[in-house]
Amino acid sequence: MPGPAAGTAHAATTTDVVCLGESMVTFLPSQPGRLADVPSFGRGIGGAESNVACALAAAGHRAAWVGRVGADGFGDHLVETIASYGVDTSAVRRDPVRPTGIYFRTATDRGTETHEVAYYRAGSAASAMSPANVPYEELFAGRILHLSGITAALSADCLELLRELTAARPGRPMVSFDVNHRPHLWRGGDASVLLELARRADLVFVGEDEAEEAWGIAGPEAIRAALPEPSVVVVKQGSAGATVFASELRPGPRSSHAGGAESAAGARSPNAGGAESAGAGSGDTVTHVPALRVDVVAAVGAGDAFAAGFLSATLRGLPVRDRVRHGHLMAAAVLTVPGDLTEPPAREHADRLVALGDDAWGTLRLGPGWTAADRAPEEVRTP
Numbered sequence: 001m002p003g004p005a006a007g008t009a010h011a012a013t014t015t016d017v018v019c020l021g022e023s024m025v026t027f028l029p030s031q032p033g034r035l036a037d038v039p040s041f042g043r044g045i046g047g048a049e050s051n052v053a054c055a056l057a058a059a060g061h062r063a064a065w066v067g068r069v070g071a072d073g074f075g076d077h078l079v080e081t082i083a084s085y086g087v088d089t090s091a092v093r094r095d096p097v098r099p100t101g102i103y104f105r106t107a108t109d110r111g112t113e114t115h116e117v118a119y120y121r122a123g124s125a126a127s128a129m130s131p132a133n134v135p136y137e138e139l140f141a142g143r144i145l146h147l148s149g150i151t152a153a154l155s156a157d158c159l160e161l162l163r164e165l166t167a168a169r170p171g172r173p174m175v176s177f178d179v180n181h182r183p184h185l186w187r188g189g190d191a192s193v194l195l196e197l198a199r200r201a202d203l204v205f206v207g208e209d210e211a212e213e214a215w216g217i218a219g220p221e222a223i224r225a226a227l228p229e230p231s232v233v234v235v236k237q238g239s240a241g242a243t244v245f246a247s248e249l250r251p252g253p254r255s256s257h258a259g260g261a262e263s264a265a266g267a268r269s270p271n272a273g274g275a276e277s278a279g280a281g282s283g284d285t286v287t288h289v290p291a292l293r294v295d296v297v298a299a300v301g302a303g304d305a306f307a308a309g310f311l312s313a314t315l316r317g318l319p320v321r322d323r324v325r326h327g328h329l330m331a332a333a334v335l336t337v338p339g340d341l342t343e344p345p346a347r348e349h350a351d352r353l354v355a356l357g358d359d360a361w362g363t364l365r366l367g368p369g370w371t372a373a374d375r376a377p378e379e380v381r382t383p
Contacts, residue, residue, distance in 0.1 A: 029107045051341060203234070232320075
């Protein structure tokens, strides 16, 4: 089967994170209401993996997005827009037969019963991704390869591709996997395969709610018990924050082993100032970081932004507590704007907030405009 041979990772990588997945053109409503009643739509882009790549590039990292789009105007728009964030799109492939996926959504928050999304992605160019037609050399060129469970749901070929990319082999970069369970994509399918893929990754992001919905597993400890192989498991708990189970993990080419990553046995990740305790796995530490209070404008793209913030801090070698805090801040930047993407806070600004004591962190409340670089930490608080 086509795929990378052992040792194909570049000796000196020039990319921090490579993200693989489908991106689509999004049509955003001009006003609230049912899709049937909305008179016009603005155009944007949407895609979990490309969102992560754009956020990382905007934060100063070298990010690449690899995908497959149609040889059409929508494909042009996607590639040009993603590239405008500073993302390397040179490995994107154009499909001469299949179209670029699109979708429409209402302005209503995703968490409400009135929210509607209409996807037109069946038979899209991205759904035809397979081990035979993706550029493995580019995928394995970064320090981190970021994947998501959305890709696995697109087609049997896409699922086989993710199995190939998560397989343990010498020279494989660190694999970051966001479970991203989307129930509508798994109708008639078996979402338990996401657990299989997650167990083959090095770093896993999973929502507490989606683990229960997809796998029937409830609670952070039980989730970690079901995912013993990854070096880091980040359990997102909504307004309660996030709990991380971690052993040492360094981005870069990994050596083959049962879990697909090379971790220092018994190593403990530094978590100065975090709520840290001994964890469920050998060498684990458990770190819980409360979420921020945020005046939400739109709850779209926050999970992707959180992953980007966590990955950014991981690339910088920051303690686990700080990685989670950077994830929360990046998510807050997106939550306080209407779309999936926004300019993140300047690194120095974010670092100042991350360095706050636990009490000060707990009093933060972030609203629209909080990312302005000229705002000091105390100025982002509201009563």
